[in-house]
Structure formats: structure tokens, C-alpha cells
Amino acid sequence: MYIKWLLILLTAVRLARGQPGRCDQTPPMAAATAASENKDIYHLNIIQNDRPMEGKIHYTPDQTYVLKITTSNLTRPFKWFMMTAEDPDVDDKIYEFGAKTLDVGVLKTLDSSETRYSERCFNSVEAAKSTDKSDIEIHWVSPKQSEVKDHKVRIRVTVAENNEAWYEGENLTLVLYKDNKKSPDSPPYPPRKTCNLCSEARYEVIFNGKWSRVAHPRFYPSKPDENGYSHMIGASHGYDYYLWLQGSSAGMGIKDLAETNNTTLLEDDIIANMKEKSGTRTLIRGKRRHHPHMAKPSHALFRVDRYHHMFSIAVGMRPSPDWFLGTSRFELCTDHGWLLESERPMYPWDAGTMNGVSYESEPTLTKPVDTIERVEIGSFNKDSPFYQMNLNDLKAFAMLTVRRLDVYPLPNSECTVEGEEQQPGEVEEEPVEEGDKEDEEEPEEPVVGESRLNLNDPTSCSLSEWGSWSPCTPVDDVCGDGFRTRARYRGDRTTKHESFDYQVTQQARPLSTNCEGDQDAKLVEYQNCFVDCYKIARLQ
Structure with a gap:
């Protein structure tokens, strides 16, 4: 008897919340049991830069997109609609109760008087009242980053012109494909466990701040005289070490830097992990920059070798709850030799230790502590500087340049001799000796101890x-x-x-x-x- 009542209860919950299978979008007011022919009147589009996207549409993970339902004939508005985000293979799948379903992102209603979340289907939004509509906008936050390369999502819409005519099908259905291109701030090469280059190299890393009222006007801090970047802190290191990592909890050093701009704990950790064939090799330390000098570059020198062939840095932002800029596990060892030069934009990261939606939010302790993730771009909180904004639309908060200065051969090393070939898309430069650069500001902090x-x-x-x-x-x-x-x-x-x-x-x-x-x-x-x-x- 107990099992029988439990099954009835679970069935009731499923019916109330909607089932994970194909959603029946038949309008509740429809007198006709079958959809009418659309005849190119009603359309579903993804809008980008005020224009519909055409062709095969790719989405970037964890970004916000505008979905728009329109009528091409203003004398034929629609009274009702329903939109569902779903697995394109849902038509052929049989779902067991409790089975893990595909991440299809999240649909967001914008006008509570016109739209509401559906109670009969998962991941669905529908009209809240039957009034004439010439267009309606719904925002969709794409799925989180995942290892699935062929990830697809289908957005399906039904519209009802009246009780007698409703429409679905080709013009009202979109299949979106995951864009597997790396984000613009990703290092050019993935980390590699081993590096067999028979040399050491000396690099310069330059942090150029771009955070400003002109570039980032929304909720820019009200007291810009208090704005600033912390010291640029980092290390050249091996595969076994990481300064910070997306998806992992922030260490005490990153926590202190992100919350207070204090770099002492992070420097201590880098120094404590200095080892000959693992851990860290060089402490990277560049000048801190405060308003009105935040656009001045902060630079430092460091060395790499076959054991310490990548680098990571972090720069705190003030004011912010617990945000910072940086790069993690930036690989410099390539099949063509040591990387010549690379420039990457930088966007804020959230250390996951304090809650706060904007630069000047009153921070509160995050319980439980979250992992390091990108600051919520495309936020639906109107107090956020990134309200309904895509990463592709966001201007860089800094530019990071890493440039190879010298290479020092190690002929007696037990390694494979590398070819110092020019890499595709990069410009070979003459080695830069110290003192050759005009008007270069000398670092005022300890740069390297090795x-x-x-x-x-x-x-x-x-x-x-x-x-x-x-x-x-x-x-x-x-x-x-x-x-x-x-x-x-x-x-x-x-x-x-x-x-x-x-x-x-x-x-x-x-x-x-x-x-x-x-x-x-x-x-x-x-x-x-x-x-x-x-x-x-x-x-x-």
C-alpha cells in the first residue's frame, strides 16, 4: 500500500512539473486538433546586433541570447505562444523517472504580465494572457561549459492566432550547435605534461589595464579615485602546480588577493613551492596601479625551462566583492620551440568566496564556498554591470602580453633538440636586450629569484x-x-x-x-x- 501511494505521489509531481519527454504544445484554447500551415507568417529568430542570425547557428556556452517570436503580417497577431528548450533527440527517447537529462540551458521571462513559466512542461515559457501580440522576446541562457563537443539544443515554439488556427514547425523551430572555439582569453596552447626543449627562455609579461568608465559604463564605481589593481602576482611553474583554476576552490592566497588586494599569502605560497624539477621557479611581481594611473602597464620578467614551462598570474580589482583578472596554466612550450609572443584580453573572474552582484555591492560571505568561475556575464540581475550582456559584447578589462626575450641553449641536457621555427600567425622579432627599450619603466619590485x-x-x-x-x-x-x-x-x-x-x-x-x-x-x-x-x- 505504501509503495502504491508513493508511486501516485511521484506521478502527481511529474504531472505538475512537466515530463522530460517531448512537450505537447497544443494550445489549451485550440478547437482544432492539428496545426495549420504557417505560410511564412510567424517566425522564431535569435537576435544578435539587432538582426536575426542566419544559417547554421552556433552558441557559446553560458551566454545569454535573445529569442524573438514575430509575425510578418501585423494584421495577423498571435494571442498565445509556448516556447520549449529541449534535447533534439527527445522525439525518439524514452525517459526513465530520475534519469539525467541533457543540459539545454534556461529560458528567462522578461515581462511577468505577458509571460510565465509553464507548469506542464520542463524548460518552457508560455503566454500569461490571451492578448494580441506582434512580437515577444524571451531570453535563453545557453548550457554550461561541458566536455560534450556535439552538444545541440532545440528551441521549439507554437503560436495560436485564435481558437481555430495554431502553428508550429519549420519557421518556429531552431536547432543550436555548441561552438567549440576557445574563449578569447584562453591561452593559445593547452597545458602539456612534459616539455622536451633543450633550452631555457626569458620572458616579459605586460599587464595593460583597460577598465574605465568609457569602456564599462554600466554601474562604474561612483568613487573612481578609489579604483585600482593589485600587484600583478604570478609564477612560472610546472604541470603539477596551479595558482588558480576555473572550477576549483580558491586557495587562501587568491581569496586574500580577490577580497582585499593583499598579495602576501599568494607570494608566500609561490615561494614555498619553489623546486628544481617541479612546483614553481620564478616569482612574477609587477607594480600595482591606482587611479588615475590604471592604464599604465605593469610588467615583470621571468624564466622558464623544461620543468617549469608555463606561467599563471592574478591581479585583484578594487572595488569588487571578490573579483580578479588573470590567466591560468599558460603554456609556453610548443612543438616549434618556446612561444614567441601572444596577447590575450582579460575578463573578471569570481573567486567564489564572497557574494556581491556589482563592483560596489556590500559583500557577504558565500556559504558554502563556491568554485572559481567567470563573473556572471549575461546576468538577469538589473544591479549587475553585466546585465543581459554576452562575453562577445563585453570589452576587455585588461590586455595581457607575453613576449619571449631570449633563449639559452642547454646542449648537455637529456632532451630532444627543438626547432626554433616561426609559428603560424606570429611575427619573429629580434631578441630584446635589457636597456634597448626606450622609456621603459624599470620594475621596482623583486622580479625573479632563482x-x-x-x-x-x-x-x-x-x-x-x-x-x-x-x-x-x-x-x-x-x-x-x-x-x-x-x-x-x-x-x-x-x-x-x-x-x-x-x-x-x-x-x-x-x-x-x-x-x-x-x-x-x-x-x-x-x-x-x-x-x-x-x-x-x-x-x-
């Missing part, structure tokens, strides 16, 4: 005395609370075996080695400090 030690030499594993403390670096750049560092080094710096390569302005941050016994010894120490704002004001 060592190349002779591990067969016992003196390479010895630790030097601590160096002197660096000047105090205020968190806010000018004065107030800050930190300073001091470092020591592996190896006897007076012996002929020493071959450290540092580019230092304030304090070097050396790369640890795999020396036994003292592998975990600390090479860099931090200390809190304070710069007196009153004294600075008097000096100025």
Missing part, C-alpha cells in the same frame, strides 16, 4: 648567513603597515661552483634546491614594519 646550482658539489647545499633586511614596503605603497624581507642562499657564494642568477632591486627571493638534509630550510623571512605617514608628509 639559482642554478651544481648539485654534485657539496658546498652547493650549504646555507649562507642571513642578508640585511630590505626597506619597509607599505601595503598601500606610500605609508602605514607593511613588511620587509631578508634572504639567505644555498651554496658558498665565494666558490667557483656558484652560478646564481638574480635580477634584484630590493631583495632576491632564491629558488630552493633538492639538497638533502636542509631541503626544508627557510630561505626568505618576512617581518612586519611600519612607515610613518607624518614623517613622509613633513619631508614632502
